Amino acid sequence: MLWFLTCVAALIGGYFIYGAFVEKVFGINEQRKTPAHTKTDGVDFVPMSTPKVYLVQLLNIAGVGPIFGPIMGALYGPAAMLWIVIGCIFAGAVHDYFSGMLSIRNDGASVPTITGRYLGNGAKHFMNIFAIVLLLLVGVVFVSAPAGMITNLINEQTSLDVSMTTMVVIIFAYYILATIVPVDKIIGRFYPLFGALLIFMSVGLISAVAFSSEHQILGGFEVTDMFTNLNPNDMPIWPALFITIACGAISGFHATQSPLMARCMENEKNGRFVFYGAMIGEGIIALIWCAIALSFFGSLEALQEAVANGGPGNVVYSASFGLLGVFGGIIAFLGVVILPITSGDTAFRSSRLILAEYFNMEQKTLRNRLLMAVPLFVVGAVLTQVDFGIIWRYFGFANQTTAVMMLWTASAYLLRYNKLHWITTIPAVFMTAVCATFILNNSTLGFGLPMQISTISGVIFALAAMVYVIKISKGKGDSDFANETQKEEDTPADTESKTA
Template identity: 80%
Template sequence: MILFLICVAALIAGYFIYGAFVEKVFGVTPARPTPAYSQKDGVDFVPMSTPKVYLVQLLNIAGVGPIFGPIMGALYGPAAMLWIVLGCIFAGAVHDYFSGMLSVRNNGESVPSLSGRYLGRGAKHFMNLFAIVLLLLVGVVFVSAPAGMITNLVNDQTSWHVEVGTMVAIIFAYYILATIVPVDKIIGRFYPFFGALLIFMSVGLLAAASYSDQHSILSQFTASDMLTNLNPNDMPLWPALFITIACGAISGFHATQSPLMARCMENEKNGRFVFFGAMIGEGVIALIWCAIALSYFDNLEGLSAAITNGGPGNVVYASSFGLLGVVGGVLAFLGVVILPITSGDTAFRSSRLIMAEYFNVEQKGIRNRLFMAAPLFVLGGILTQVDFGVIWRYFGFANQATAVMMLWTASAYLLRHNKLHWITTVPAIFMTAVCVTFILNNDTLGFGMAMNVSTIIGLIASLITTFYVIRISKGKGEAPLEPSSVNVENPSQPVDA
């Protein structure tokens, strides 16, 4: 338990110390009007209170990733917890902060447009395609996963019998509705409650495990195990761990979600709490589920068997009901099910906005929103017929590759403004090496090359990309938007750029 508490304390300290440093490097201007006011349209640009924006952001970014990923990553032992802590503070939270704040500074633009502004038109076109593919994969994953989990719950705990296909249709119907209605009608109204429920149930599970007679949190591990690969299946830690645990450490999906709340945030000074803070909150959730996975099954062999018998969803089901009983288990399980549903609908919403931005189609009218959303749902429906395991593997790589693009975009921005770019460049270099090594070495998705060769090429690719971004940031690429010259507190007075 002490090991877990140290990890949580490190995340909290990271928010107050490193988060404040990152905020200072970026340089917020509280008097600058945010897109919630300057672009207000009553649909996607709607001012909302800071606590509400934070909880919606947390729920948007926390799909099954901070649960399924840490459960799968727990097979490597406490090394997974070390990556969650370091990745969350120095990569994920920084990534989320800049994806949100750069959107705030550029009229609520999505990540493809931001990449175009700071990395050039080629990056914009590439990211438009890549982001849409990622979001479609996310939408499909976050339809299939909750549909299967709800079906298992209903069939096991009641006398009713439902089919997975029925649940998929119901969830898709909800996604269509949530994608096209104004952001404050469903997402802004109900998601803060769901976000609070997520936090409550995660803490409840941890407390139950802590006071359980049969289970104790991380009692069989020591701090030195954090530096050891304990995977019972002899799976290499590099680079797979950094792809497996994404949303709990760093996730490109978040870059597609942060602009949604950038369009609703009332003041730039709230950015650290909303974007950096939500990622730290997700890191705590990831730590909880990683600790439960490491502790509930007594050893890693037991965890491996549970995953083999039913995937990470089986781990969630067994631990929820085993620790909290039937009533508590149902509530905890539903709290987990809510995560992918509330991220799936915002994935399709983000897709709609990225498409509309790319084709310059205004979204105030519902007919235009339907026009943009319809083909996305048709493609999503087709992809639900593909094997879930295949979709999940492609999602993992696409997710981290998107994070790499966002980090390089942030580095280009900082270089343009003569600010300390290493806070994004260092994690960008690391994650570039991870992604290139993974795709070159992986037999299923990539080229099946030897690990040492793949790693060397990955490191070389990171260095080449670093020099390229530094070069193009000296004037090439699309120029960023000029900062607003209106003082939100006193419209007659300009603000500093």
């Protein structure tokens, strides 16, 4: 129990200490008008209160990733919790903060546009393709996962016999509606209520374990296990753990979601709470599910058996009903189901906005929103027929690669404006090495090279990427740099007065 509480305290402390440091390095401007005010359109650019924006951001980024990922990561033992804490504070929350704040500084732009501004058009075109692919994979994962979980719940707890296809159709219908209507009509109105259900689920389950006479939080592990690989299949921690636990530590999917709330945030001073803080909240959710997975089943072998008999969804079902009974289990289980649904709809919404930016098509009219959204749902419907396990594997790698691109974008921004770039460069180097090593070593998705060769090559590639980003960022012409720096520091009022 002490280990778990220490990890939670570390995350909260990270928000107040390191989060404040990151905010200082970025340099907020409370007088600068945000896109919510300068580009208000009643559809995507809509000012909303800070608590509401925070809850929507938390639900947007917290799909099944901070639940399924930590459950799978728990097979490595308590070392998974260590990565959640370190990754969340120094990589994931920093990544989310910059993806949101750079969107605000660029008029609410999506991640490909931001990447293009600081890394060049080549990076922009790459991210346009990669972000759409990632979001489609996310949308499919966040249709299939909740559809399967709801189908299982209904069939297990009632006499009904509901097919998964029926649930997929229902969820897709909701996604279409949530993607095209104004952001404050469904997402802004109902997500705070879903947030209350999420809090109940998280607090209720971990409290049930804490006060259980049968289960103890991490009761069967020693302190040294935090630094030991206990995987029953002898799977290596490097680099798989850092791909497996994505959303609970660092996730590129978040870079596609932060601009949604960057278009609704009323002041830059709220950025640390909304972006950095939401990631810390997701880290706590990830810690809770990692601790439950390590505690509820009694051993890693039993956890592995539960995963083998129904995947992470089976772990969620067993723990929810085993700890809270039928009524509490249903509420907790629904709290888990809501997470992927509230991320799946915004995944398709983000896709629509990225395509709209690419084709320079305004989204105020319903016709234009449908033109962008319908093809996405057609492709998504086709992808739901692909095996879930295959989709999840590609999602994991695509997710972390997107995070790498966002971190390098943030580094390029900091370098360009002579700010402390190491806060993003160090995690960028690490995650680049992780992704490169993984794809070189993995025989299913990648090249199947030996681990030693893959690791050395991955590290070299990461260092080369660092040199490249530093070179192109520092190599900008003096006049261009001066003009962009002035533009960055000016408030809208300053700019208007100079123009006049």
